Amino acid sequence: MACQYFAPCEHGAGSFTIAIPKVTFGRGTLSEVGQRVTALGMKNVALFTDPQLASGPYVATVSDSIKAAGLSCQIFSEIRVEPDETSVDSGAAFLREGNFDGMISVGGGSVMDTAKAAMVCALYPSPVRHYFAKPIGEGIAVPGPLLPHIACPTTSGTGSECTSVSVIRINDLNTKFVFASPYMMPDQAVIDPACCDSLPANVVASTGFDLLSHAIECYTAKAYTQWAEVKNPNARPLIQGANPWSDLAATKALQIAGEYLVRGVADADDHEARDQLMWGASLAGMAFGNSGTHLPHALSYAVTHLMNDITTDGYAVKSPFVPHGISVIVTAPATFRYTAEAAPERHLEAAQYLGADLNGAGLDDSGELVANRIIQLMRETNMPNGLSGVGFGESDVARLTDSSIRQTRAIANAPRDSNRVDLENIYRDAVSYW
Known part of the structure; x- marks a missing residue:
């Protein structure tokens, strides 16, 4: 805390904030998701993943554990690598139509970022670009809480399960931008390293x-x-x-x-x-x-x-x-x-x-x-x-x-x-x- 690197600066910040999800790490932890869903009070769960993972063992493990807990689970997999506005809009429409009360994301950063952004746009309807800072967007702050979210990464890189940011491609500018809100932080991160065995x-x-x-x-x-x-x-x-x-x-x-x-x-x-x-x-x-x-x-x-x-x-x-x-x-x-x-x-x-x-x-x-x-x-x-x-x-x-x-x-x-x-x-x- 006394490190010279953090020496006070005139008009500079005098405090910092730490925010992370509840983190569970270990082989086999994907099978615990159903019990965690129950503990969070979810009844009707949206499971976001990508087309390659949708029919694979990791999604099956998670969805089976949710169903074993006696809960409903519907899968959304229309997610592209390097997600764009279209991916977010589709995810938001899926969430609105399903009347879900909880989110599970199973995949890499593209899946988790899409899940975060889609929840924002479903609950507080506005084009996703409006949430980006000016001059790219309108600089709108996310107004309030999102759905309870358990993020389950399947790659060892993005760390999106532990962040409050989403990276989305803006199509007419043909590049990616970041938007962030403390409300976008997942409630829990369930990290099963067995997902990396076959990468x-x-x-x-x-x-x-x-x-x-x-x-x-x-x-x-x-x-x-x-x-x-x-x-x-x-x-x-x-x-x-x-x-x-x-x-x-x-x-x-x-x-x-x-x-x-x-x-x-x-x-x-x-x-x-x-x-x-x-x-x-x-x-x-x-x-x-x-x-x-x-x-x-x-x-x-x-x-x-x-x-x-x-x-x-x-x-x-x-x-x-x-x-x-x-x-x-x-x-x-x-x-x-x-x-x-x-x-x-x-x-x-x-x-x-x-x-x-x-x-x-x-x-x-x-x-x-x-x-x-x-x-x-x-x-x-x-x-x-x-x-x-x-x-x-x-x-x-x-x-x-x-x-x-x-x-x-x-x-x-x-x-x-x-x-x-x-x-x-x-x-x-x-x-x-x-």
Whole structure:
């Protein structure tokens, strides 16, 4: 709490808030969902999932446990990877027509984010874009509580089960934006790491780099004391900058990524590694749900906005498609080389948590140490070689910058201020690493 990084600033925030769901972690916990539904007073349950999972064993386990508890359960699976306004509108219509009193989400971040946003639009009807901050939306605050929600992640990356944010693509702008409300936090997160046993290696790698970047962005984000004070405690955002709580979760998540990511990708039978990555993803979600991400996530949305004629092994999604974790990590080494100047101690510590060799290193080396450790992990898990590995080159830098510069909140959460030229230079430096 007395860390110099959180030193008071004039007109800055003087307090921070911690918000997480009730978290249950362990193999076999999906079968407990029915009893948890009963305890929350649900009678008529909506179960959101995606088309690939809808007929699979994880959804069956959850729906069977709900039915065994004597309750009604209806499945909605019209959810796309990288959800958009159409997905949210369909989900909201399903909720209104079904008169549900509770929500279960079973899937990755796309499913959980769609469930959160659909509940907002079903209970407080308005186009989803109106809930985004200006100038993208109308800046409408979510008016009140949503349905009781139990979130059950099936991948080890997004951490959405532990956050109050939803990431949705705005179709006519062809890119993703984030909106948030404390009301969107799930009531419970039921995290069963057995869901990761069958994931392809490339999916484990992509989601693992998402958790890694969540964690390091939280740890290196602008301190909460540097954000302007908000007098009304009910209006204070949970996306509040780095704080002592987010530090605890982020640093443990970084240690997990450094130790277990390569192992989890290499061997599907390494249950210790994959279980640890699942726990690390939730820890990183707890961290960024209470601090926010910064430049790597801001820059990633331009990659998925402008991607063209590309697919990724392990994902049954038609071209063009770059998984979120890959879109984030391809710019991360270049980004941390840039941001290290503003918080060298934090970057040096992050490199150490990730397992970098700090022998003889000083603060001036912090950016290179973080970048090189991430690059090493990328190479050991067969990730793309920067932007060139996902179809971009030097000629795309201006377009990428035009797209990402709209992500104002995430950009402002970085420890170092940046302008258009700075973002262009980061993209340029991220074209290739080896």
